[in-house]
């Protein structure tokens with residue numbers, strides 16, 4: 001043992017001397033080093049993010065595009081106790097790369113939906129956009145007759161989208177897939193007041209809530225006053241999916257926006273959301289309804305509230321990616337018809 005200690009001692013001394021040398025580097029030098037690492041890794045992160053694209057994006061400029069994917073990593077208007085929807089867009093893109101493509105012999109092959117496909121679509125991935133820049137970007141897209149497909153982020157980005165689109169088109173219809181009506185009026189400008197904040201821009205005869213099941217009393221009163229159409233999960237169970245499709249397609253014209261809060265789904269299918277609510281839609285019910293909604297014509301759509309921190313094995317992120325595939329495959333642009 002003594003021999004071993006003697007053998008180890010010199011190395012320990014060398015380390016000790018080295019340690020003292022390191023500690024002699026001045027505090028200022030340490031700060032400069034740490035700042036450089038911070039800036040460098042932040043810069044690298046930006047480059048990697050901006051280099052990333054959804055695999056289904058096949059054009060690189062607005063002049064070529066008919067559909068634009070817009071990512072908004074923002075949850076500044078959420079009051080949820082479960083935070084993390086700002087990580088939703090990134091998680092959805094990763095899930096898309098894992099579950100919506102096959103990789104074989106160095107090739108990436110897109111999965112083709114069985115009803116419609118997106119291979120003849122001109123799809124642009126505009127990358128990440130801040131909440132502040134979203135309004136002007138959507139105005140630009142709409143002016144260029146491009147359908148914005150926005151990926152959030154907390155649900156309040158829908159308010160920005162509706163405001164921007166209606167600035168060009170006037171009042172628009174809305175199909176709102178959500179467990180909650182987001183129709184609070186005692187508080188404004190947050191993810192629970194999307195409908196109240198958008199009221200002046202909506203065509204009241206053309207608004208449908210789907211999957212609604214968790215409202216505050218004031219929201220129930222606001223719905224009754226508004227005359228908006230509501231289809232709860234219980235309505236779907238009792239009346240069947242076809243009746244719901246009829247409700248979407250007969251009342252909602254092509255000048256409509258489709259918003260999908262992933263919490264409209266049952267938490268069994270979508271645990272990774274910020275406000276999970278039991279007794280929701282199944283994944284295939286939602287997919288079916290969304291495909292019918294977007295194929296009857298839209299001015300824009302979004303998929304919001306993915307909260308990866310609470311997801312399990314990417315189950316919600318993969319479903320969100322599938323919803324994106326199925327939607328994009330079936331979108332009929334109100335700008336081109």
Ligand SMILES: [Mn+2]
Nearest residue numbers: 155178182261
């Ligand atoms: Mn919502």
